[in-house]
Amino acid sequence: MAVKRAGFFTDTSICIGCKACEVACKEWNGLQGNAPNLLLDSLDNTGQLDAQNWRHVKFIEHLPANGNLVNQPADTGGGQAFLMMSDVCKHCQHASCMEVCPTNAIVRTEFDTVYIQQEVCNGCRNCISACPYNVIGFSQATGTAHKCTLCYDRLQSNLTPACAKACPTESIKFGDVEQLQQLADTRLAALHQQGYSKAQLYGRDDKVYGGLNNFFLLMDEPEVYGLPNAANAVLPSRNNLPGYLGGLVTAAVALVAGLIAFRRRGDTPPPSDAAPAPVGVAPLSPADSAEAERP
């Protein structure tokens, strides 16, 4: 299926946490995975997105504040929910990683996705400090940064990305972003009609990083899933102007301080200075004798 603007619509309301997406991603992309780790964190033993995990199924045990009473009428499952979400690079329209990358290793592809060119990346890790979604990981083995490519090689062959292909519930839907958005709007309306008033789309419009090619249907607020809300979805470059201005003002004040200190002081050297330089002390440069003659 040829797409102009490729993306995923991940409907978390039908994710069952089977991790087929994680496995398919690793298999297609030849990712070894990290050493097994018992995280004792719900059903999660992946931990986070990194150089070896380009898909990560998050498990969020969301308990109500009312002493865990299950039958309290509330939005989802009596206020008690076991939320699952297959997380991935969002392929942001305004991508923080791309903004800061000094080598231009991070580019936008012909499919409108965000891609790290492995042969260009020099492993400075600036993108890691910039990505607000904890997506990019550094590989010691390659010395470079890695993340989901949205199966760039499969896209070139008109194939569906491996994770979407493997997802048994079609929680991960792949396609052209505009079409996915329509699909998401319909699904959201249905959920609202069923009484899930907290259900919401994340990244479907341009409030979050100009829109996300990989956007989500969430059953609760973004923060619950570890995603910044729209007010906090900010680009690193927001600090350029105040940062440099702060530096400029500091420089100006420091220069004035230097001017005061160096003009005011130093005109009355102690008598010992008038004596010839002792043997073994480096002679003044030719420049200094020139200065000494200055009025």
Next chain:
Amino acid sequence: MLLAEHFVKPPNWTWLILGYFFLAGLSSGCYALGVMLRLWGRPSHGSAARIAFLAAFPLVIVCPILLTVDLGQPTRFWHMLIDSAGGGLNFKYWSPMSLGVWGLGVFSGFAFLSFLGEIWAPVGRLLHSLLGGLLLVVGLVFALFVGAYTGVLLSVSNQPVWSDGWPLGGVFLASGLSGATALLLLLIAARHRSQVAASVGALGEADRYFVVIEAVLIVIFLVTVAAAGTIGRLFNVVGIGLWVLVLVGLTVPLLAHSRSRVLWPVLTSLLVLIGVLALRAAVIFGGQS
């Protein structure tokens, strides 16, 4: 109050980057002091300016080495400057890392020129001409940029603490100037005292101004970080220890110089330098904790 939400991973910038930030701050500070002393200082400051220029270049040449070793692919350092995929230059003015690499390169050139001027008379004479004065002023601009940009580099991210504190550029610049002043006083105390005793008082006075500027900026920085709700990261057990060192580095020059301009110059300067290093360590590691 809007608390910042951060779900970002640390880039693992550690000791090499700390070393780079420290040396870049000292080198740019030395160069800036050298220009200030030479261009608008009293004639008796000539020797102090000379020491400043002699120190700036050796300090800055270590910087690209540290930066390169820290890369995952050190042999691709040049990718920072040249677009290895499409040809042409890589210059992204909105990315402080890109801008900084260029700025550091140009500043190194100026630092080298001034170093040369101190050891080779023909260049020394050139730098004392009108053209030389102009070159020093341009070099000063790049020195001040290098002193400040490392802080801006941290701010231009989505990392907690770093991105919450936009005044970091000014903080690092002021602290670099203070550290460079301490280094000059140390070098003077170690070797050149008889020639530059006249400058000791002036440098001490400048240092007092620099630490006051730095202290004000640190307070503004801490307020911005507190407003974002991430200040706790700066004050874990190690962090508290580092901030104590920062505080000592800020207050010692004020106390020492208020009693006597030469009171324990070596100890005072060492404490200031440790404070400059501790400040960078507190910020670098605090933001990644």
